[in-house]
Amino acid sequence: MCRVIITRNRSVAINDRGALILLQLSFMYYMFVSFSLLYWASTTTGSPCDRLFRSDVDKNGTFTSPGYPAAYGPFMNCNYEFRGHGRERVQIIFTDFVLHHPHDDPSEKPHHPWLKQSCDGADRVTAFISVGGNKEKIDDFCGSATPRELMSNSAVMSLHFHSTTVSRGSRGFKARYSFVSNFGITTGEQISSSPCAFRFNSTTSTNGTFWSPNFPGFYPRDTECHYFFHAQVGERVKIVFSYFDIEGMIPCGLTSASDFVEVSNFMTVDRKLPRYCGLQKDLKMESDGAFFRVTFKSNDRFDGTGFFASYQFTPVADAVTITRRRSSSPASSSPYPPGCILLFYLLAYLIS
Numbered sequence: 001m002c003r004v005i006i007t008r009n010r011s012v013a014i015n016d017r018g019a020l021i022l023l024q025l026s027f028m029y030y031m032f033v034s035f036s037l038l039y040w041a042s043t044t045t046g047s048p049c050d051r052l053f054r055s056d057v058d059k060n061g062t063f064t065s066p067g068y069p070a071a072y073g074p075f076m077n078c079n080y081e082f083r084g085h086g087r088e089r090v091q092i093i094f095t096d097f098v099l100h101h102p103h104d105d106p107s108e109k110p111h112h113p114w115l116k117q118s119c120d121g122a123d124r125v126t127a128f129i130s131v132g133g134n135k136e137k138i139d140d141f142c143g144s145a146t147p148r149e150l151m152s153n154s155a156v157m158s159l160h161f162h163s164t165t166v167s168r169g170s171r172g173f174k175a176r177y178s179f180v181s182n183f184g185i186t187t188g189e190q191i192s193s194s195p196c197a198f199r200f201n202s203t204t205s206t207n208g209t210f211w212s213p214n215f216p217g218f219y220p221r222d223t224e225c226h227y228f229f230h231a232q233v234g235e236r237v238k239i240v241f242s243y244f245d246i247e248g249m250i251p252c253g254l255t256s257a258s259d260f261v262e263v264s265n266f267m268t269v270d271r272k273l274p275r276y277c278g279l280q281k282d283l284k285m286e287s288d289g290a291f292f293r294v295t296f297k298s299n300d301r302f303d304g305t306g307f308f309a310s311y312q313f314t315p316v317a318d319a320v321t322i323t324r325r326r327s328s329s330p331a332s333s334s335p336y337p338p339g340c341i342l343l344f345y346l347l348a349y350l351i352s
């Protein structure tokens with residue numbers, strides 16, 4: 001009886017051991033498959049044409065589509081990642097751009113430069129930025145129209161190149177990248193203590209030009225730049241916007257979800273002066289005194305191509321100056337000739 005029990009126990013023990021080994025083998029197989037899948041996933045989500053550009057390695061350089069200027073292959077998916085740091089922005093300037101488009105018929109291309117060809121079903125480059133930690137698409141670019149300059153809203157940006165089944169010999173694209181801290185604005189003196197501010201002094205130059213970030217490309221989102229103009233005593237600041245394309249609608253602020261340009265005679269808001277947005281032609285303004293401020297601000301959606309403006313420090317109007325000179329001169333303020341005045345004083349002396 002006891003033997004039977006022992007046998008049964010042994011039998012149970014042997015069965016348990018077999019099950020345990022089977023379980024271990026199953027677990028090992030599961031782990032092997034899992035690791036294999038993970039390895040496969042890690043090796044297949046990347047692509048041989050992926051590129052990573054870091055500002056601590058190179059501040060600028062060039063990159064191209066695979067095989068450029070020869071034709072690129074079909075079914076390509078290439079990621080180009082750009083990683084800067086601090087207040088650096090990524091600026092992309094395409095120098096050549098010829099991608100295959102299934103509707104590459106000139107009659108189907110938009111005639112107006114503001115209109116874009118649809119990229120549906122076409123080889124394309126898609127630009128992404130980071131908004132609140134999430135990857136957000138800016139736009140698609142396709143066909144043979146060279147895209148405008150691009151600029152990120154932070155220190156990171158990425159491009160994705162996708163090709164369809166047939167490239168038909170299109171040579172692809174070539175572009176230049178830069179990690180910039182000046183927002184593409186090269187005039188004035190950049191104020192290092194501010195994220196984006198530039199100072200223009202009359203003592204340095206009496207006239208010049210300034211423009212929005214990344215002009216003539218689309219300005220970056222979530223960006224605020226200040227332009228401070230300091231004239232000398234007796235001077236005023238004249239501003240002329242020769243190009244103005246700021247996405248938005250009146251009243252050009254938060255209520256209309258608009259980007260805007262604000263001008264002010266003060267560091268604070270100037271209640272006498274409106275904010276500007278939309279398309280404007282030959283927009284002109286003049287300061288009341290020796291200080292003027294222009295501020296550009298964009299929000300986190302939709303883009304425009306910004307503005308290009310000229311500034312000039314000019315003396316206060318000549319007529320005012322002449323009036324001041326006359327009023328300060330006793331001889332010129334008298335209605336009588338100098339000789340008459342002398343005679344008057346002489347007669348007064350003799351009579352007394």
Ligand SMILES: [Ca+2]
Pocket residue numbers: 247258259298299300301302303304
């Ligand atoms: Ca906007």
